[in-house]
Amino acid sequence: MRKLALKVTEIETLSPLVKRFRFEDPKGGALPVFSGGAHITVEMPEGETIRRNSYSLISDPYDGSGYEIAVRREDRGRGGSRFMHTQVREGDEITVSSPANLFQLDLRARKHVLLAGGIGITPFLSQLRQLGMEQKPYELHYAARSREEAAGLKLLPEAAHIHIHISEEGARMDLGAILDGQPLGTHVYTCGPDGLIKAVADQASRLGWPRTAVHSEAFTAPPPGEPFEVVVKSSGKTVTVKADQSLLEALEAAKVEIDYSCRGGACGRCQTHVTACDGRILHNDHWLSEAERAEQKTIMPCMSRFKGARLELDL
């Protein structure tokens, strides 16, 4: 994956838990442009560990002058978002990957309905600009608990087809009302908590929407957990995964070659064959099916962990 060494040029507090970061080329060069819904992976070196989290780009996809992301501080996470919130300063250097997109708009759609829950607003911020630029019809619904927590409010333009639902004010998002009666050829995109994604999928299928018109992105940073060990089959080497490290990060630190893109259990890129498993894989991804999980023959190292006596990976 191509890496870019950038400079942090702006940090803005959007809500008590969310900050916006802007990165630019230190020499003022143009960065690769991207498409709405794309993300970058940010490297967060702390001591000898390098954590890497992926964040959706929220800036204009056609603007190569900088990349912007919004980071929600997860105090119970591995420490990546806390690092962004407490260690990163304007003027710092930061290494990011070039953009990749796992949540693209289907541009054949006649209309796009975008549904965001909480911090799930982020991928839509770049998509909105793309839809505006391409003059495609859309409506966006953004649900948040309270106005104070709704970090996206500062980043959303005022427009008739942008609807805000604040549950504390009694304005909950009514999925039935939103999805019913949409014109043929509409596609729906959801980003937010798993419960929201599932509710949208259920509602859409009840209304007879084809499954391929229903898109979602649930990417969360990998959760921390208890430390565990894993054996790399080719070398026989044992790698220890620390509590605040993902399996993928531990393998990378041990210089084991492994492919990745989203680092959030959504793209399938890191899928790894399990050659021995005496214990239980704690699957945290959104990629494997229930049957695949039960088999314990594959694991998504970017998200999942292990509890038991021995786990050997085909690497």
Next chain:
Amino acid sequence: MPNTEFSPSIDSRPTYAGLVSQGAAHGIMVADDAGAEALCDLASSDASVMDHAHVLLVGAAAETFGRIETLNPRGLHGAPDLAAATPLIHRLLSEARMGTALYLAGSEGLMGHVSALATGAGLPLEAIQMEHRGSIARRMQCVHCKGITEDVTTDPFTCSHCGLTLFVRDHFSRRLGVFQGVCVDAETPGEVPETVEIRA
């Protein structure tokens, strides 16, 4: 005559799984004379499917029209050919809501054309049901002049626009709803293989 079985080909060649009632969902049905038979079969599997369906018959005989009429579809329209049917299909698609089922039956030319209009209107291909009935004639696009020749039944055939002798390929353009025809004697002008009937 049931849904035609085509011999296995390249993966991209369209296949037609047959029509299955989507129950109370609104429906748009487009069929030609032979395809109307498939609509009758669909209605006999579930008579209520017609209560919610707009049927458009393309180039159908009066007798066929009458048969569909007795099934009491919610709406029934006719058009002499695909060109005349196209504006009506556009209108039906633009007025339809998500959850509408699209049923196509008849020749590959008809199904290819209408499914191209529907995917152009944002409907995923998976949401379109198709059943092949009647002639196995193909709608062919000449890859050289881009002209479309209807009702091609032989291989090779002559492009009705530029006159080249074209080889009938199984390559299908979903965007245009046509098979691709490629010049058969480009390297050796005049050396044309024997003409054969297209088979299923």
